[in-house]
Amino acid sequence: MYTREQRAKIQGYLSSVWGISAVTGPLLGGFFVDKLSWRYVFWMNIPLGLLAMVGILLFFHENLSKEQRKIDYFGTIWIFLAISTLLVILVEIDGTNTFTSPLFWVMGTSSAVCFMLFLFQERRAAVPAMPLEIWRNRLIALANIASLTTGIIIIAITSYLPAFIQGVMGKSATIAGFTLTTMSIGWPIASTIAGRLLLKIGYRKTSILGSLFLVSGGVMFLFLTPERGPGWAGAGSFLIGAGMGMTSTSFIVGIQSNVNWNMRGTATASNMFMRSLGSALGVAFFGGILNSYVKAAMLKSGMEGDLSIHSVNQLLDPNEVGKMSDTLQTTLKEALSSGLHMTFSSMLILALVSAALIWFLPSNEIKRHE
Template sequence: MQTNRPLVLIALILSMFMAAIEGTIVAAAMPNIVGDLGGFTLYSWVFSSFLLMQAITTMVYGKLADLFGRKPVFMFGVIIFLIGSFLCGLANSMTALVVFRLIQGVGAGAIQPIVTTIVGDMYTIRERAKVQGYLASVWGISSVIGPLLGGIIVQFADWAWIFWMNIPLGIIGIIGVYRHFHEDITKEKKSIDYIGSTLFLIGISALIIVFVQAGTVWQWTSIETISLLLLFIISMILFILQEKKAPSPMMPLFLWKERLIIVANLATLLSGVIILGLSSFLPTYVQGVMEESAIVAGFALSTMSIGWPIFSTVAGHLVLKIGFRTTALLGGTALLIGTFLFSLLGPDKGPVYAAVCSFIVGVGMGLSSTTFIVAIQNHVDWNVRGAATSLNMFMRIIGSAVGASFLGGLMNQQMQKYFQNKEVNVNISNTDLLLDEDMRQNVTADELLTIQDGLSFALHHVYQGLFIIGILTFIILLFFPKVTPDDAKKI
């Protein structure tokens, strides 16, 4: 049977929309969720728990897709994602929400990498550059709608609907792929790298938990932190040894011998830190420090997703004309400029300034992310395309997890430092007050100003950190090899 490419693409677009809108709609709604459920200290865990499971399953799904085909892996992931979404809407505490986000993350690990891999399978090299740009545009467009829709939902309805709206989209995506996508899978015996997968899951889980807990809940020199870091190092050493001898390794190590893949993955890791650093904390800054509404906060973040789709589409055309390296460097330049402008952000600059900075970062993400995916898929054969695509997605997820946890820890640390030097008796838990207009009325003007200044002080350090990440990203992209879609070799 022939694959119906237009109908499959529509199903994939809806699934990508569902995954993309989930990230931004939750970020925009988090101030209101915290105001309802409390638990500001678990703020970063709402993002990190989702990213933890997404990170440790993405590579597994990519390898399974190379072994058993894209369709069954995609459908399984979407079903788990929908179960998690339904449960998130029922959460009655921040702890329950974190647990249900873990389930959601298990499903999310399959969606974006497998969708991107299916597109790589269905289209030729020339078509792929444009279609991947369109697919990234869908990610961006849905992200535009996400913050605005999130602001509207939490203002006029129950925040549970930011999770429940995924269900009809996911069902349509499953039906479309099941009925209209057909692939030829070889009948040879499949070999699953169970040992490698287990070691990978243990090691990455330990690393992300360290980033979330160390510096805030635990000291960096505590027995918990050191034990988990040792577990990570030991697991990764054993993982690499296992991958060298496994007949069908979960992560083919030869991918790390290619300069194109190394540079693309390292730049993707750093850009993941930038994206989560902005999407996690910008709405809180706009609402808590600038005292704007959830809708305005959503607007300030959504402009990043306006620049992203526009320049993802542009990147799909540019790589065919000026090559991968030049297009990637243009993206790195935009990220550098955007993060620099964010490092200058202050309460007096207002939400419009924040929105412009977000747009420029979106331009950089659009130019770079599409370029990386197309370059990598052109560089590998079908039997490792799922693993190579998932590896790039994994690096962004790890970057996002590090960004959400490390930058969250930096924010909490700087706020505690700020409050220690103040005569007004406030602490980090009082930040909840900034995110609820009614609760603001219950504190004195001095207390409110101190809390706002503390949050502004802390987030200024976060944005300075993002600028440093922007510099490193640009430097790494200087080493991107000069290849075009026509001369990229296959490995």
């Protein structure tokens, strides 16, 4: 709908609107958990969803020449099976006998076979779900892989930072929500700035600037301790949000400027898919790491018979944590802290990988298909 010059600004505005609405999410969710019930976090989706439907029906109008298109059902099924089995493997990592388990190798082989079948199907499908030729474009390939790694970073924060704030620091869910809100503040600010920088310095330099924010945020999380407090965590989240705002806006605009009009939807969707895939893989992988460290800490303490992985959830419940002995609280906090520290260390490594990928982006080789 917009020219290349207009797209940079519009994409920044869209990201800003998303970010502004996301600012209220963590805080509102924390309020529901603290004052009402966690169920309200899900119930509120009903009126918001209805409002979104009404808005789309009333205000979103487009004129398209409709034509019959085939749906790549087999390609969708194969990639679904490949990713699903991989997620199960990652979730079940426990640091003990995972890699010697027959089930691990069966599911791993199944995932690899399904992925190969997906690639075969995409080569032969008349209308593939994900055309493989877009991956031959250097910009798209690097931006998509970087989106995968940044997607893992985002989920590492949104899923496990609240656990650190509540379980290790002993703060409330509202304060944990605040540390996430700073990321939602940094994201739209950086997206708006990126929309202007793209027209002046190009998407590669803008992306590199965003990667510096990601690495800086990763360093802050590496040195996060209970003594540093929620303010340190909030500052790290802000930097990560700024990095995501810069990179995601640059990726989308760069990708859309490098393909023909009829491929923009597919190319854009591939980038969004990779970021979503990164989030799914990240939460499963880091969940497996966390489970592994918690189990190891329980074994070391000799209290495994009295505890389970689910015992850690008691640290997040103000009503339950008061019922624990000091020894039990210390054991669980140390177990949770060690697992989350490994998560944050991995997050910094991923930020460095993202920065390396971004560095090799082509220098604004924009093909004009306006």
